[in-house]
Amino acid sequence: MKTRYSERPPLEAPGRLSTARSTGTDRAGAIRLLYRLQALVALLGIIVLAIILSPRAADGSNIFLEAGNLTDILRQVSVTGIIAVAMTFVILTAGIDLSVGSTLALGTSVVAIGLTRWSVPLGDVGRISLAIIAALAAGAAVGALNGAVVAGASIQPFVVTLATMIGVRGLAKWLTDNANIDIGFGQDVAAVFAAFISRKVVVIGSLLVMAAVFWLVLDVTVFGRYVRAVGDNERVARYTGLPIARVKIWVYTLSGLLSGLAGVIYAAENHQGNPNAGVAYELDAIAAVVIGGTSLMGGKGSVSGTVVGTLILGILTNVLRLNNVDSNVEMMVKAVIILLAVAVMSRRKSE
Amino acid sequence: MTTTELLRAESVIKRYDGVAALRGANFSVANGEVHALVGENGAGKSTLARIIAGATRADSGRIFFEGNEVSISSPLDAQRLGIAIIFQELDLFPHLTIAENIAIGNLKLERQAFVRRRELDLWCQPFLDQVGALDSPRTVLANLPIAHMQLVAIARALSLDARLILMDEPTSSLSDDAVERLFATVNRLKQGGVSVVFVSHRLKEIFRICDTITVLRDGSTIGTKTTQSTDANEIVTMMAGRPLKDRPIAKRGVSSDVLLSVSQLTTGRIQNISFDLRRGEVLGVAGLVGAGRSELGAALFGLRRLVRGRVQINGQPVEISSPRAAIEAGVGMLPEDRKLQGLMMQMTVLENSSMAVLPRYQSWGIIRRKKELVAMEAVHQRTALKAASPDVPVSTLSGGNQQKVLLAKWLLMEPAVLFLDDPTRGIDVAAKADIYETIHAAASRGMGIIFVSSELPELLQCCHRIMVLHEGRNAGILEGAQATQESIMALATATAPALSGQSGLPA
Numbered sequence: 001m002k003t004r005y006s007e008r009p010p011l012e013a014p015g016r017l018s019t020a021r022s023t024g025t026d027r028a029g030a031i032r033l034l035y036r037l038q039a040l041v042a043l044l045g046i047i048v049l050a051i052i053l054s055p056r057a058a059d060g061s062n063i064f065l066e067a068g069n070l071t072d073i074l075r076q077v078s079v080t081g082i083i084a085v086a087m088t089f090v091i092l093t094a095g096i097d098l099s100v101g102s103t104l105a106l107g108t109s110v111v112a113i114g115l116t117r118w119s120v121p122l123g124d125v126g127r128i129s130l131a132i133i134a135a136l137a138a139g140a141a142v143g144a145l146n147g148a149v150v151a152g153a154s155i156q157p158f159v160v161t162l163a164t165m166i167g168v169r170g171l172a173k174w175l176t177d178n179a180n181i182d183i184g185f186g187q188d189v190a191a192v193f194a195a196f197i198s199r200k201v202v203v204i205g206s207l208l209v210m211a212a213v214f215w216l217v218l219d220v221t222v223f224g225r226y227v228r229a230v231g232d233n234e235r236v237a238r239y240t241g242l243p244i245a246r247v248k249i250w251v252y253t254l255s256g257l258l259s260g261l262a263g264v265i266y267a268a269e270n271h272q273g274n275p276n277a278g279v280a281y282e283l284d285a286i287a288a289v290v291i292g293g294t295s296l297m298g299g300k301g302s303v304s305g306t307v308v309g310t311l312i313l314g315i316l317t318n319v320l321r322l323n324n325v326d327s328n329v330e331m332m333v334k335a336v337i338i339l340l341a342v343a344v345m346s347r348r349k350s351e
Numbered sequence: 352m353t354t355t356e357l358l359r360a361e362s363v364i365k366r367y368d369g370v371a372a373l374r375g376a377n378f379s380v381a382n383g384e385v386h387a388l389v390g391e392n393g394a395g396k397s398t399l400a401r402i403i404a405g406a407t408r409a410d411s412g413r414i415f416f417e418g419n420e421v422s423i424s425s426p427l428d429a430q431r432l433g434i435a436i437i438f439q440e441l442d443l444f445p446h447l448t449i450a451e452n453i454a455i456g457n458l459k460l461e462r463q464a465f466v467r468r469r470e471l472d473l474w475c476q477p478f479l480d481q482v483g484a485l486d487s488p489r490t491v492l493a494n495l496p497i498a499h500m501q502l503v504a505i506a507r508a509l510s511l512d513a514r515l516i517l518m519d520e521p522t523s524s525l526s527d528d529a530v531e532r533l534f535a536t537v538n539r540l541k542q543g544g545v546s547v548v549f550v551s552h553r554l555k556e557i558f559r560i561c562d563t564i565t566v567l568r569d570g571s572t573i574g575t576k577t578t579q580s581t582d583a584n585e586i587v588t589m590m591a592g593r594p595l596k597d598r599p600i601a602k603r604g605v606s607s608d609v610l611l612s613v614s615q616l617t618t619g620r621i622q623n624i625s626f627d628l629r630r631g632e633v634l635g636v637a638g639l640v641g642a643g644r645s646e647l648g649a650a651l652f653g654l655r656r657l658v659r660g661r662v663q664i665n666g667q668p669v670e671i672s673s674p675r676a677a678i679e680a681g682v683g684m685l686p687e688d689r690k691l692q693g694l695m696m697q698m699t700v701l702e703n704s705s706m707a708v709l710p711r712y713q714s715w716g717i718i719r720r721k722k723e724l725v726a727m728e729a730v731h732q733r734t735a736l737k738a739a740s741p742d743v744p745v746s747t748l749s750g751g752n753q754q755k756v757l758l759a760k761w762l763l764m765e766p767a768v769l770f771l772d773d774p775t776r777g778i779d780v781a782a783k784a785d786i787y788e789t790i791h792a793a794a795s796r797g798m799g800i801i802f803v804s805s806e807l808p809e810l811l812q813c814c815h816r817i818m819v820l821h822e823g824r825n826a827g828i829l830e831g832a833q834a835t836q837e838s839i840m841a842l843a844t845a846t847a848p849a850l851s852g853q854s855g856l857p858a
Contacts, residue, residue: 221716222709229706232695239652239692240707240760241678299697 039293039308042341046312050319063322075200077314078207079104079262079269080281081307084288085207085214086258088306089251091289092218093231094298095150095157097252100259100285102168103142104278107263109172111135112181112273115190128193135267136260142168143256147249161252165282172275181273197268206265210258215303227251231298287334288313291341312337356418357382357546358403358434358515363412365398365570372398373409374570380515385537385547387557390567391590391779396550397439399567400517403548404436405429430456435508436517439777441500443492443507450475450488453507478506481543482536496641498529505536509545516540517548522556523777526639526805527840534560552779554583566590587780605815606630609666610799611682611768613651616660620646621823624660628768628799633790635814636803637839643823644803645687648770651801652684653677664767678707681767685757685774687803693757694745701727701741704759730759733792735785751782758786762793769793770801775809787813807836821845 054064063069083100090097114131122130142164149160184194196202218224226247230237237244262281267273292309294301316337320330359379365372373395380386388396401407403414405423414421416432423429429436443452450468453475472488479488484502492500501521508516522530537547537560549561557564558578566573566589573589611628621643628634638644649655651662653671662669669680677684686692694703704727705712712723724741734755738748745753754774761769771790775783790813794800804810810817816830819842826842 220718222713222718223716225702225706225709225718228698229695229702232697233691235692236695239674239684239686241675242706243675299695 038344039291039305042344043308043311046315050315053319053323055322064319069318069322071200071204073311073314073318074204074207076317077310078203079266080284080288081207081310081314082210082258082262082265083255083281084285084292084306084310085210085303086251086255087282087285088289088292088294088301088303089214089218089227090157090255091231091286091294091296092227092298092301093248093251094234094296095231095248095251096161096286096296097143097146097255098158098161098282099142099146099164099168100255100262101278101281102165102172103139103256103259104263104266104281105172105275106142106168106175107135107139107260108267108270108277109176109181109263109273109275110138110260111193111264111267112183112190113175115183115193116181116188116273124189124192127189128196131193132264135264136257139260139263140253140257143253143259144249146256147252150252151245151248169275176273176275178275180275182271183267183273184271194268194271197265203265203269206261210261211303211307214254218303223247223250228299231300233299284313287338291338293341309341312341355382356380357416359415360399360403361413361415363399363402363414364410365395365402365407365412366410371570373402373412375412376567376570377572378403378565379575380546380548381563382514383541383544383546384562385541385549385560387561387564388548388550388567389552389554389557389564389586389590391781394567394590395570396567397519400436400519400548400550403429403515404434404517406436406438430511433512433514434517435511435513435515437501437504437508437519437521439520439523441497441504443500443504445493446491448489448491449479449484449486449495449503449506452492452503453478453488453510457510475506475510478509479503481509481539482506483532483539498525498532501525501529501533502536505540509540513545515546515548517550519550520552520777521549522551522553526641528639528844530556552777554586557586558583605632606797610664612661612663612666614661616647616650616662617658618646618650618655619658621650621820624820624823624825626818626825626828628801630797630799631794632816633794633800633802633814635810635817636801636820637807637810637817638820638826638843642820642843644820645772646823647820648684648686648772648801648803651677651682651768651770653682678764678766682770683707683761683764683766683768684770685761685772687772687776689750689753689757694753696746697744699742699744700736700738700748700756703745703756704730704741704763707760707764726763727759730762731755733762734759734789749779749782751778751785754778754782754786755789758789762789765798768799768801770803772803773805774802775804775806783809807839810834810839811836819843 050064051062054062057063057066083104087097087100111131111134114134115127118127118130120127120130146157146161146164149155150157183190185191218227226242229240229242230244230247234244263278266277270277288309289301289306290296290309291312292302292305292307294305313334316334317330320333357380361377362375363373363377364375376395376399378388378399388400390396398407402409403423405426405428408424414423421428421432423432423434444455447455450471454466454471468489475488482502482505484499484506486495486499492503495503505516521533525533537549540547549557551557561578563575563577564581564586565575566586568590576585606629608630609627610630610632613627614625616624624643624647626634636644636647646655650657651671653673653676662671664681671677671680671682690696695706701723705723709718712719712726727741736755736759737752745756748756758774774790775786790800790802802810802814811834816828817834817839818828819826819839821843826845829838829842
């Protein structure tokens with residue numbers, strides 16, 4: 001039997017590259033487009049599945065599709081989503097940040113201490129701003145430390161951030177004397193903070209704004225391109241004279257900063273500064289990044305993928321809970337999803 | 352020929368991402384012959400070799416081994432049949448010893464739970480002898496030069512009782528003397544009844560050691576010839592589908608002002624190298640592998656600590672302590688290994704081309720794609736790059752086009768001095784000619800170019816002068832009629848007083 005082939009994509013005249021973005025007739029372009037949309041297809045699949053599996057309300061309407069439920073999902077994924085967005089950059093440089101959960105705990109602790117123990121004559125807005133800025137600064141400082149050690153001492157990121165994961169957890173516990181700091185139960189400034197920050201629009205808005213900003217930074221800025229370049233091949237980056245150390249310090253600093261932000265939101269939602277918060281959040285964030293198609297080897301990945309990965313995990317949790325599935329079973333299902341997602345990605349790569 | 356057939360592949364078809372790499376290729380190897388598989392880049396020769404060795408699975412096609420149809424779906428299947436492949440980028444374990452590398456994956460040995468080193472040494476020694484490898488079996492592989500590693504890879508194939516050994520571009524990273532040693536080994540294998548398939552570009556070598564030549568073009572078999580019944584011109588025509596003529600290269604004049612002045616440059620591996628490079632000059636660097644050619648580049652590009660030496664650019668002394676410092680001083684380097692050192696393989700043509708000068712095309716940190724594209728297209732007018740779009744990953748391009756992207760990256764930067772480390776390694780004839788022209792166009796605009804190559808004809812064709820290195824030292828700089836293959840080899844091997852007027856030896 002004879003197989004017929006379509007011709008290879010037409011080669012243009014030397015030196016004259018078509019400047020158009022991938023068009024429908026361009027086979028390679030079509031494949032790339034499909035690849036880009038792959039995560040989106042998976043998201044649509046899981047939404048359809050969720051609609052089918054969702055229990056019905058008394059009036060026959062689909063509980064999953066209720067506006068309240070959908071925004072709940074977004075709110076629930078916001079904290080890990082914000083962490084995952086920054087984690088994407090770290091992983092794109094072929095690094096990893098295990099310290100994000102501890103940094104989140106530090107963030108909750110610092111913002112709670114700032115609100116309850118610092119008496120500065122600034123008024124509510126000033127005091128809240130100060131507490132938030134302190135938490136963000138603490139997170140960024142942890143990240144900058146990670147980045148400086150990774151870039152300067154050439155110790156593997158896994159080891160560096162494993163160390164800070166332990167150390168920063170200790171710092172958070174030491175600052176709070178290993179006790180939760182309740183906030184927002186009275187009529188004080190902390191209550192104003194908790195009420196404002198924990199509003200759905202603020203929480204979801206934070207995730208969306210961060211995702212949009214990081215997406216743009218990755219796609220259109222020099223820094224974003226350097227991030228991918230360093231992860232694609234650090235040796236080539238060095239031979240090209242790229243500022244590798246600066247890029248690394250920045251990605252870890254951003255990871256710390258967003259972990260601090262996640263901590264602020266966590267504190268507001270849970271009404272406490274909790275030095276034990278965020279345990280294993282690094283793994284949730286990494287899972288979201290990986291499901292979104294970003295390679296742990298660096299160089300390849302996207303913020304949009306991470307957002308999709310975060311949503312897939314969130315929707316999955318939601319629909320399982322709507323059906324009263326045991327939370328232990330939920331973890332097992334998640335495990336399968338992570339493996340499936342990565343298996344699909346890597347199969348595509350080897351083809 | 353009257354010899355019996357060992358392997359036959361029929362109508363092999365393989366597609367990658369919808370692009371056909373092989374469109375029904377046929378290939379047959381006789382017992383005890385050395386068979387060349389040739390073709391331009393992208394012709395499918397490596398793919399065919401990989402399929403026969405079980406490293407890649409064909410979409411369809413039949414393979415017969417000793418007359419029986421076989422299914423080779425993994426390297427293990429191939430090993431059981433006695434088929435071994437030696438990849439261009441040798442698939443050895445750098446941190447294991449020679450003996451461990453030879454033994455690993457050997458089914459006969461894997462049955463044992465424990466390994467006795469002495470036994471292992473004794474067991475692998477005959478194979479090392481057979482290929483003429485002199486290193487101790489206990490040597491860790493990473494400490495060996497690449498030519499020795501290749502011998503280890505062949506020894507491993509022998510240890511697996513290989514009857515057919517496929518070698519993918521085995522000479523592309525070897526110096527001339529190592530090539531000689533490899534050929535001696537290949538001849539010994541042939542005498543022992545082993546068939547060798549030699550995938551290569553280098554027709555000269557093929558005509559020296561191969562009995563038969565099969566030409567592939569665009570994934571199809573064009574024909575098979577015995578070496579006696581054909582010549583290089585016919586093979587080139589079969590490869591290209593048209594007769595190819597040598598394009599003459601117009602060497603432009605060189606200005607008299609010195610652009611780069613290097614004196615007493617010394618690192619761990621080179622000693623007291625001094626030379627001047629003038630504006631607009633293409634200075635060739637010849638020498639055997641290990642003579643310090645790449646090391647010279649590493650030293651000039653800030654990858655090595657200098658023990659001693661001064662570098663001046665435009666008369667100003669410069670301190671080059673890192674690639675960044677080198678780039679700032681006006682030195683660019685196109686490294687030897689484009690995949691590991693030169694290009695970001697997952698990134699696009701555009702991204703790679705502009706990588707070194709990206710800040711030029713930004714405002715407020717945001718990349719101006721239009722500006723970037725205009726600059727890139729201008730430079731690729733000169734390199735004659737062929738790519739479907741600026742947004743395809745460079746990994747999808749052929750070797751020659753990848754090399755053009757790498758060259759473009761440095762041309763965009765316009766460094767004062769550009770060090771090219773074997774820029775035409777493993778690429779086809781047409782792309783080579785494009786690259787020579789691009790180099791000369793850059794030189795004519797005033798860039799100083801240092802051109803390292805293992806291929807002497809290329810250096811003789813392209814360079815104004817040729818510096819020959821021998822054991823880390825500058826053995827002499829040849830100019831004009833002085834520069835011939837013979838005079839270069841004489842200096843490179845330190846075998847003869849090559850330069851007239853420099854022969855200080857007593858008669």
